[in-house]
Amino acid sequence: MEQALHLQDYPVTSTTWDEMCAPDQVRLPYQNVYDFLRQTPVDELNKKEELAKRLFMSQGITFTVYSSGEGIEKIFPFDIIPRIITASEWDFIERGIKQRLRALNLFLKDVYHEQFILKDGIVPSELIYSCPHFLREMQGINVPYDIYVHISGIDLIRDYDGTFYVLEDNLRTPSGVSYMIENREITKRIFPDLIPQNHVRPVTQYPNILHRNLMGLTPRAISNPNVVLLTPGIYNSAYFEHTTLARLMGIELVEGRDLVVENHRVFMKTTAGLQQVDVIYRRVDDDFLDPLVFRPESTLGVSGILSAYRKGNVAIVNAIGNGVADDKAVYVYVPEMIRYYLNEEPLLKNVPTYQLERPDEREHVLQHIHKMVVKKTNESGGYGMLMGHAATESEIENYKKEILKDPRQFIAQPIISLSTAPCYMNGKVQPRRIDLRPFALCGPDGIEIVPGGLTRVALREGSMVVNSSQGGGSKDTWVLSQ
């Protein structure tokens, strides 16, 4: 009987935190999973991997890549071994994220109204006004319950000693939550009984909480408001997620062409004429939302939707203009925001970040660029990133030139050695780098975080880049109740 896991072949070092193993011993929460992996022969695990693939395919949990006029269905890679978070770790994460979101919400309200934080010199005005996602169109608009970030997906990583750091705040239209839900469904099928044995907390309540929050935002006082999910359409790589969420909430999935604005109200075109829409959970970026205000060539949005929003006739989730708060240069100031607005010390740490606009920090970064990750402040998905330790000399030289052209567009961070978790790769259990994206929901009654999240994995050995657009995969994420 061939085994997939041999402890002597599973490298653990003191420079990287491994979720399953400390040097020479298995961490207690992973004991059940570890035993399971030890007892299960490779053939069995291969079968489970096959089953997972088949389930994803047959349920259409796929995205379509179009080439030569024909669509090909792809699966977002899934690693069958779950990632485990203990009850006490989760308790800390939960408190930390709630604190951070309270501050970020207050910041967004402030920055689009009185701007106390700028006037008090906590955050420099130049930084805000030079951010392309700071939208003057939002100035003075009141949003329901002063909530801007209804849904967030804050990315967390762990350093060599296990400390959690916030890598970035995703406050616009974070994606991946459907994989949190579907990965769990798949795990139920491939590892029967393992979930109850380990006292894993459920994640299925996510759509119900979100739906309740969305209903609560209705501008019309009616018993059955029209809540819709606005998608860019079937060609979007997250389309599967949009249909899943719409179905799980029982709300209408609409495209821009289904909506029309009349007299500052939004309507959808139905077989029985126009019907007013009250709440829009949009998965279309700010830029494409209203061609009259933002990009005029956009066909994904709805002309005049901003005027309906301004009048308070429709609620839009997440609020427009949130990008100013998750700009990677503004990120540096989040701990200050927590102190300023809440008078508390931040629970979750920021990754030390250099702003390249500041001459002394820029000098330091350019000298030590081999030990740095340099990122563009307004890119996401792992695009436009330089990993100093892996780049060639000419890549570095070109990147330096880019930086000097417009330093505001860049930040740098020391390379954090992401924690590793066991993954099943080609018949062997191997450590791979991971991060964690819990999804927090902010509604009229407060902030709730479903115990779980999306664990992204860098599938290539040694790689630190977990983004799905850069070949990353995902894992089911277990939060234990004890």
Next chain:
Amino acid sequence: MLSRVADSLYWMARYMERTDSILRMLKINYASSQDNPEEFTWRPVLKIFGSMEEADISAIEKNSRQVLQHMVLDRENPNSVFNMVSKSRENARAVQDNMTKELWQSLNDFYHVMRRPTLTYDLQSDDPISVLDSMIKQCMVYYGVADITMFRGEGLCFMNIGKCLERVTQSADILNVKFSDLSYDLDKTADTTYWKYLLMSVSGYALYLKRYRSGFEARNVIDQLLFNTEFPRSVLYSLNQLQRYFNRLRSDQNTDGFNKVDFQIGKLRSKIQYSDVQSVSSMGLHQYLMDITDDIRAIGITLNQYYFAYS
């Protein structure tokens, strides 16, 4: 219901109905080609269901395997089973939130079956009837799942409207294929097996044996396919169903559109109900069938104008 959603459900159902009907037609024609290799030709099938040039038809009309490849798997043939299943599934994909997960999965599974790389080989070297049967089974799963799981709302009405419209068209087309062999002469007697295969291709053989005791003749076959209300693929039965599902859409809104479509359906239905084989033969079967498909097309256009227009 969103107009776009209604449109997609309608087309999803139409494509599936067409798929099912073409698969059955191919299966029986293939069986018939084995019985009767000298006289048998695929020409009428290719003319009515395909978009081939005359010369290409002549080249393959006697080659069953090539015809099956063209009708089932050819990516270039817009009416191939492969393309219709893809289109049906693409429509479903865009409105997944308006159907049960089971229904979406049945279509998605069918789609993946059609993309199996071994299919070309199977169709060329294996028993084609087994291959076609495995696809027909996917259609039956789709119908069963739709019937058992779909909520009885507007969405199902639009699906059924699409299905019924398509079924009328298919029944008319199949008569057209078969009678063009006989130059539409109702008195020209073909041999028994000829009619037997036609009836089997529309699952109407058992009913025929019970209802028409006088043996196989063209007039009875026409009667069953056009007028027999016990027969689920007859034109009249499908039109009754169409009227029934369409009537469920009656509401205070969109009365204009409703009245227009209602009028067209009622008119066509009366025309079929109050004619018989005698009047068909005096008018000419070909003309009669063409009129039906024209009227169906007109109903589709009005539906599109008043119910599906969204851009």
